[in-house]
Amino acid sequence: MEGQQQTRKKGKNSAEMLDRLGDLPDSIIHHILSLMPTEYAVRTCVLSKKWRHHWTHVHSLNFKWDTFGGAYYSRPRYSRGRANKFERFVRHVLRCRQPFKLRRLKFHGSRNLRLRNRVFNYALLHRVKELVTDIYDFPPRFLESQTLRTLKFKPLYMLRLPSPFGFAALTTLQLERIALASADIFSSCLKLEDLLLINCSLEVEDFNISAPQLINLTISDLRNYWLEGDRRNKLLITAPTLKVLYFRGTYPLLLSMNTFKDLDKVSIQMYPSYYCRHNRDNWKQECISDIQRMAEELSHVKSLTISVDACKESNKAKVV
Structure with a gap:
């Protein structure tokens, strides 16, 4: 008897909770x-x-292969059958969703080029504002x-992006695991206000x-890898309106930085790279000279911190 009563109470509580959600304005439910x-x-x-139709009014879409079906799967466990289910689901959502503007799209993991093109063309048609993805071969349009x-x-592996990158209207760009192999990769992004480069590698001698x-x-x-002989990578920052700079x-x-008022x-x-610590005997003297030069260039900054870990290379850097 007690077990039946507890079950009834749980069922009653669930129904009451559902009613409470159902009583909310549709706009809040959709959000x-x-x-x-x-x-x-x-x-x-x-x-x-x-x-039945509330989900067709969502303003954001989140498709992720790794978690589709309610469990986590890594890429090596790829199966054609499961991929077909994921692709059919994505097409069903795009077909049934109401034709509102798309505020945000998260799209990860699909290997199907035709599906990718369909998703990105749908996002373009519905004027998407924010995109989070690991896919880099966007349709030209x-x-x-x-x-x-x-x-x-954020791709799964380190890769190179085409240059110029495109997306002239971007104001925020976050790139992770990208090989910076072209000096003019951001030349088309003239409206950028926030730029984040995480775990990237510098593969040209001079990058601006x-x-x-x-x-x-x-x-x-x-990370920089152009270290033949005494040659050094050079990162030049040209941003007259810059207010906050974090570099590791x-x-x-x-x-090198131009004067920023x-x-x-x-x-x-x-922190010194392995090559630097084992092949450049005078790197500490060079580093001191560089610190002095940067301190002079940035003497007008309200809050300035310059530090060097001279002991060992660390791989535990996090974005601040």
Whole structure:
């Protein structure tokens, strides 16, 4: 008897909770569903007749291969059958969703080129504002998007991006695991205000970050490999409106900055690469000279921190 009563109470509580959610304004329900993985948002259609079409009004879409089906799968466990289910699900959502503007799209893991093109063309048609993805081979038309404001790109493996990158309307760009192999990769992103480079590698001798409207620049764990003889990588930052700069990377990278009148906060942390510690006998003297030069260039900054870990290379840098 007690067990039956507890079961009834649980069922009653669940029904009351469902009623409370159902009593919310439709706009709030649609917003809540937009924050969920799209797979779970679609499942709410079985709750009741009233909930049958709520998911079609979401303003954001979240498709992720690794978690599709309710469990985590790594890429080596790829199967054609499961891929077909994922692709059919994505096409069903794109076909049934109401034709509202798309605020955010998260799309990860699909190997199907036709599906990728369909998803990105759908996003372009519905004027997407924010994209989070691990896929880099965008359709050419998508690169010309005039509505995309935020792009967060994190591929599974280190890769090179085409140059110029495209996306002229971007204001926020986050790149992770990218080989910076072209000096003009950001030349088309003239409206950038926030730029984050995480775990990237510098593969050209001179690299220039030129962004006339850049305000915040974060570079975390930048590695440089152009170390033949006494040659050094050079990173030049040209951003007249820059206010906050955070940099962490391997020495002997030569960091050079034009005079920035609006800089409020600068944090520079360097640590010697393995090559530097074992093949450059005078690297400590060079480093001291570089610190003096940077301190003179940035003497007007309100908050300035320059530090060098001379003991060992660390791989535990995090974005701040």
